[in-house]
Amino acid sequence: MDNSANISKRRVPTWLRVTIPAALILVWLALFGAGGAAFGSLSDVSTNDQAQFLPSSAEATEVTELQDGFRDGDEVPAIVVVAGDTELDEAQLSAIDELRDELLAVDGVNADGASPVLPSDDGLAAQMVIPIENVEGGETPADIVAELRTVLDEHPVEGATAAITGPAGFTADLAAAFAGIDGLLLAVALAAVFIILIVVYRSPLLPVIVLFTSLTALCASVFTVVALARADILLLSGQTQGILFILVIGAATDYALLYISRYRETLTRYERKWDATWAALKGAWEPIVASGGTVIVGLLILLVSELTSNKVLGPVAAIGIVFAVLAALTLLPALLLWAGRAAFWPRKLAHAGDEVEPHARHAAGVHDASAPDEADLPDRGVWAGVGRLISKRPRTVWIVSVLALGAMSLGLAQLDADGVASSEFVLGESQARDGQELLGEHFPAGSGTPAIVIGPEDELQQIAEIALDTDGVDSVAVVSTDSPAGTAPVTSDGIEAFGPPGTPAPEPTVVDGEVQLQVTLIDPSDSLEAEATVEELRERLDEVGTEVLVGGQTAVALDTNAAAIADRTLVIPLVLAAILVILMLLLRSIVAPLILIGSVVLSFAAALGVSALVFEHVFHFPGADPSVPLFGFVFLVALGVDYNIFLMTRVREESMRFGTRAGIVRGVRLTGGVITSAGLVLAATFAALGVLPILFLAQISFIVAFGVLLDTFLVRTLLVPAMAYDIGRAIWWPSRLGRGKA
Template sequence: MDTTEHHPHHEHHPHHRHRAGRVPVWLRVTIPTVLILVWLALFGAGGASFGSLSDVVVNDQAQFLPASAEATEVNELQEAFRDSDAIPAIVVVASDDDLDEAQLDAVADLRDEVLELEGVVADETSPVIVSDDGQAAQFVASIDSGDGEGGPRDVVEEMRGLLEASPIPGADAAVTGPAGFTADLAGAFSGIDGLLLAVALAAVFVILVVVYRSPLLPIIVLLTSLTALCASVLVVVSLAAADVLPISGQTQGILFILVIGAATDYALLYIARYREALGQYERKWDATWAALKGAWEPIVASGGTVIVGLLILLASELNSNKILGPVAAIGIVFALLAALTLLPALLLWAGRVAFWPRKVRRADASAEASASAGAPAPALGRERGLWAAIGRLVSRRPRTVWIASVVVLAAMCLGLPQLKADGVASSEFVLGQSQARDGQQLLGEHFPAGSGTPAVVIGPEAELQAITDLALATDGVESVAVLASDSPAGQAPVTADGVQAFGPPGTPAPAPTVVDGEVLLQVTLADPADSLEAEATIADLRQRLDEVGDDVLVGGPTAVALDTVEASIADRTLIIPLVLAAILLILMLLLRAIVAPVLLIASVVLSYAAALGISALVFNGIFGFPGADPSVPLFAFVFLVALGVDYNIFLMTRVREESALVGTRPGIVRGLRLTGGVITSAGLVLAATFAALGVLPILFLAQISFIVAFGVLLDTFLVRTLLVPALSYDLGRVIWWPSKLSRSAK
């Protein structure tokens, strides 16, 4: 590996001999070689770990609830009442006419076939139940919730295979219920390894080719990003396998996009500095160190803001939010390390050839000496080009530019009140076709919509009748049954008349199952278990049962959804101010000022609100989305504020550097011109990678994809290009207050 590029005329330049002599040739060869070999080893090991991701990914919403949630406590107490940890799959068969004997026999045969499937808990599977109108039948099969082979998704797919292989003439059939929705969600995430990565990498590659017009440089950048991702996956899979950090498909998708986008952005910033340094130093080693000296601080600060923002998610109540923080932070750490070690090593190896067919001018001795002495670099087309023109606009009419920018952003914010982010039914999580959603609709047409997915109430045996009376008096409750081990169906109906507590009239009342003095009741809701109406019923039921005592708890799938929404809203209220405060502190330390960081934070928050306002209009008016999860604004905030500040960091660190040399206002114009191309390219790359999330048919990811992609473009082309430079120019050196730079005569 030739890293020295000897040229005879340089042997007569004493300054260069001094710089080169500080590091022996063998060390200049060894350092990049070792770095490349270490990263290639991580690339290989991490690539092999991709195959293990599906084994450690968990998509069960209940597993990500906080330990303090009432639904979590009920889930734990339920284990004492049941022999297995199973989730229900509902098989529903419906016709436009009454089901005849042959059709009912076919349903019974189907049930027998389902019972033979591995993973189906036979003694917890209900008999066939015919609807009151005689047009539908259903049975509930309990499926072992274990992961891997025989897990819910595999068993549901086998059940659906049975429906396709032996269709019931004249009837529609579907597998729905919690297991059905889990299978549909897992199926929607199935393209995350291949399709998502392929789309994201293809988009980044095209942008890099257009930006650099070079065949080699995009490959070097993508190799750096992919290596960072592989190293991240290796660590995350190891932690998940050790039960340290569970990971969901949602977290996995965000990890992929964040690492590819962030690593590429950091690479673009370093490449811009390296190319500039190659114009000042003839030896690649000297250019590498100069580029690292100029790039490491903004790259580390930018990555640090994202890492801090993500780690603040550890303060979340919702475990899915809490888990995303460290998982994504691991990815950003590797993106930083790869951009500051692997990329410089690869570019040191490639040198000027990396930019082929473009030519990077070799420096002469005077240019190199000036650069070494700390003099400002040449103007790089002072009077020409787009960024020179924008610089002139900002310098001539700064107040007009920043006020117009604020007005445009404020107008976009007008759509913000239309953002519906108070939760959506779990049946809406998957976009496009969903058999579970179709089956839920069939179920609601012929049975109580909540049948097969009841709410669960656990309370003292002595209060059984009081609990029953209050539950049946609650609007939205269809019926109540108590878990009874000696009942043929495993449960017995409970009435509120105070006369016949259990069992049909004229029959002995089955004894309820009692565990530690408590009984378990199953409450069938009138609305679909995943609906917002059902969640309202659960909230009302909990309030009523508080009259019996604090030891009466309500859980089940609907309660899980309700507790998830409430935890998400609490997280949003807590995390957003913490992230703002942390990033403001980082900016103050980085820029050694107070005014500039406050302006940067304010601009990014305004941009975030504008992105949400436009997104609300698009979601409601164009895509027709039913609403959004409360965590959508939170995740969008963390990504947009942390990543949006990145571009302001790239800009303002260079502005500060130039301001120290030529004065604040000239430094603003020069910093804008020098960073304009690289920051725009970085914004396009990050927007494209987040847009790639939209290929997965998941409502949450589609919304995050649009909000972040649009917000990043807004930051790139409006906030960082016009608003921040114009406002800073208008204020002048006061932006650096209280540092010495604010008192400079320049």
């Protein structure tokens, strides 16, 4: 060892050993600063508009584009509803009129397009539709809704409850829910990781180095993503942003832990830090690159998705993983080279030239290659016990593990992932949801957010009659610039006139031979019942002709769910196939990768089954978005394979020296601590997503956190090594190692 160290010393001049790590640290510090400044721009380049994530071929997308011809600008409707405990009197109605004037005076409101105050038939409530201008570069609709709600608070109507709902109201509530994504989410995630690292390493300096590495990787990722979003290459949403934060912190920390375990080993073998660093990189780079590459490939397969929100997550998260890998293999080694053995203080790491207790040498991974058995490993501790259990009863261990995972998978029967109402996206308090309930009590619940039908002018009456005859439809109106209200009611007798008898009916607005009808639904526009109505409406209008299109907020949600289900069906098999190929290339085997893929899929099914039961019976969630199982699968399979890569690359290394079965036991003992620590870190970071009151993120948080723990403590610890031990050297078939010592 000393000779190799001397050779290394002669080959690499001192100035290079100082310059290289210093340059790496300076480059990453520059990225850290640039990324830190870019954090403030994330909200400027993010959008939570569901319609923007639909594929261009979706019917709702086509309708949205055609609507531009019927309006002067891009507006989002806010619905103000005021409901009293008793019938509204003259004083209250007068106060509501005054409130309307105050609301229309807010900047960003299109006063000319606002509706009058519309009392309900029961006299207990009134509503008004206020269009909010959505101007690029100006105040967002969420900001304007916040100002409108301030006006609402400052001008209360005595004896009545007021709320702002509709698409603009829900957008504002969603934006408020994501408001803590930069500060609270990062603070919780970093605090959880720091506590775990302190417990694992009992060192004050090492956790700081690891977290700085992870945070720097995140800053570099944010800087890149913001630049690409500004160039309109990427579309960023709040949920993608949250997943990026958690994924980079968790993955970078995991890769750092793997490198640190190798570096700690090599510090016991080499006196000089430089030699220990190169030896650690030699042992760690392959599993880190393979693990990161597996996740990146899995994420990039999302590019084949129809849904833009799924498609965009792939490259955004892949960028984060790239920087996590780069930071773990460049910045972290440079920082640890600078810190040396002091990074592990107060623990002392002696090199091979000092007196080292045999047990300490074995724990550090220093082995005598001439001893092809397990005698040089410690016989005490958790991982020694796990190794003995696997070697004595491998078949019992893996069969019991499979049965346990299978039992957990039974919960899949209760999984409800066909979509949820957009009013349920925000957990906890939501004024828009409360307002929607008030609206539904006194008006058709779809008021203010009608389904939009665009069709030929000649078919207007037939379209209207079919819509009126469809269950779930309350009324139909046609867009007309001649009408004082901007629309005119359409009945089975034709377009109705406003004014005294004899007043001519307004002419519909015609654009390129087409008219636009607004179909008010009985159910809330964001409900599953409304989606069913739109689906039936589309089927019935197909009888008129394929040129009749149905869009609007409800149709957007319907088409989004359909695209998400199609993505789930397409992406999952592709991810499995890609990861299987990567594992075959990495392990030079066919059997071992099949075992790893099968175990991770079973682990995912178990995690999703338990999650379904918890969502239904503990959290009482209203259901799940179709993208939840897809995202859970991509993260759990890609990240779960990470730990198997960490394990099996070390098992393969040990098997080449000691034989397969001895190599499996040694691999478990040598990687048990670091992989368990990595699993705890990743589970903690994903659990941090639960602090944001967003249904989608809360569900992803639980599925991935629970799945990672399941994979860490059952699949990787017991199932995979026990099955591999039972099979023996055949797991390496058809490589040469498969024909070696069992």
